[in-house]
Amino acid sequence: MRPALEATGLGVRYRRSWALRDCSLAVPAGRVAALVGPNGAGKTTLMHAAVGLLRPARGSVRVAGEAAFVAQDKPLYDGFTVAETLAFGRRMNTRWDGDAAADRLARLGIPLDRKAGGLSGGQRAQVAITLALARRPDLLVLDEPLANLDPLARHDVMRAIMAEVAERELTVLLSSHVVSDLEETCDWLVVLNDGRLQVSGDIEDLLAGHLVLTGPADTPSPAGVSVVGESRTGRQAGLLVRGGPVPDPRWRARRASLEELVMGYLRSPASAALPGLAGVGA
Numbered sequence: 137m138r139p140a141l142e143a144t145g146l147g148v149r150y151r152r153s154w155a156l157r158d159c160s161l162a163v164p165a166g167r168v169a170a171l172v173g174p175n176g177a178g179k180t181t182l183m184h185a186a187v188g189l190l191r192p193a194r195g196s197v198r199v200a201g202e203a204a205f206v207a208q209d210k211p212l213y214d215g216f217t218v219a220e221t222l223a224f225g226r227r228m229n230t231r232w233d234g235d236a237a238a239d240r241l242a243r244l245g246i247p248l249d250r251k252a253g254g255l256s257g258g259q260r261a262q263v264a265i266t267l268a269l270a271r272r273p274d275l276l277v278l279d280e281p282l283a284n285l286d287p288l289a290r291h292d293v294m295r296a297i298m299a300e301v302a303e304r305e306l307t308v309l310l311s312s313h314v315v316s317d318l319e320e321t322c323d324w325l326v327v328l329n330d331g332r333l334q335v336s337g338d339i340e341d342l343l344a345g346h347l348v349l350t351g352p353a354d355t356p357s358p359a360g361v362s363v364v365g366e367s368r369t370g371r372q373a374g375l376l377v378r379g380g381p382v383p384d385p386r387w388r389a390r391r392a393s394l395e396e397l398v399m400g401y402l403r404s405p406a407s408a409a410l411p412g413l414a415g416v417g418a
């Protein structure tokens with residue numbers, strides 16, 4: 137099946153510095169993909185390139201169908217009511233599902249006569265996402281949709297995104313700094329670090345393909361697996377490895393959590409888990 141989002145050798149440069157280098161990835165249709173990485177890693181740049189807001193200096197990025205983008209600051213006109221905001225969206229877009237948008241806001245209990253400036257952070261996020269969904273996109277791109285939201289609002293926003301994905305063929309790419317927010321919802325992981333792609337893959341396959349090993353600090357690294365990262369503190373050593381099993385009884389092995397997997401790669405910028413590498417599903 138054609139990927140919903142495909143980047144090939146993508147490179148983006150702001151003046152003389154490269155914000156993204158040689159980035160090749162494919163997100164299958166119908167997935168909810170988490171885009172994670174430290175500040176300045178290139179997440180927003182990748183999203184802007186994907187939705188056509190900036191032109192790559194190298195390579196290409198392609199979306200199958202229409203993309204809708206919700207920027208980090210969720211721009212809404214504070215003086216407009218929610219109803220006026222919807223009417224404006226209808227005038228600006230040929231492909232517009234106003235009924236679905238009104239239904240969605242009613243379900244969320246967001247009053248149509250409220251000025252956007254009087255909405256809470258969570259409500260603003262929901263209105264911005266509703267406007268993007270009303271355009272019936274094939275790919276919904278959300279730049280930190282959960283930033284500045286309390287835990288309940290974060291949960292509500294993620295649940296609402298899940299409901300949309302379940303209802304129709306929609307692919308989502310969303311960035312976040314809080315990996316625990318992504319665990320229940322996302323099934324694809326993209327890790328960027330300093331402008332380079334480190335991980336792109338199915339989350340279940342990635343978790344099944346990695347182990348956390350703990351053992352005495354002087355234990356030699358196990359054979360037959362590839363060490364992503366290691367920390368040796370005092371008498372204890374901890375490794376994140378790709379592959380397994382590890383028959384050496386000095387190492388205790390367990391499944392990695394999503395957080396451990398992400399942190400393990402981010403701490404070891406030279407490591408990568410990309411399609412085509414042994415032990416990682418494409």
Ligand SMILES: Nc1ncnc2c1ncn2[C@@H]1O[C@H](COP(=O)(O)OP(=O)(O)OP(=O)(O)O)[C@@H](O)[C@H]1O
Nearest residue numbers: 150151154155173174175176177178179180181182
């Ligand atoms: N308009 C711009 N002009 C010059 N440099 C830029 C511009 N936008 C981003 N950059 C630089 O490109 C790099 C990637 O930035 P980007 O905003 O894509 O990262 P990010 O992963 O989204 O970061 P954050 O998590 O802080 O939002 C950074 O080094 C940043 O300083």
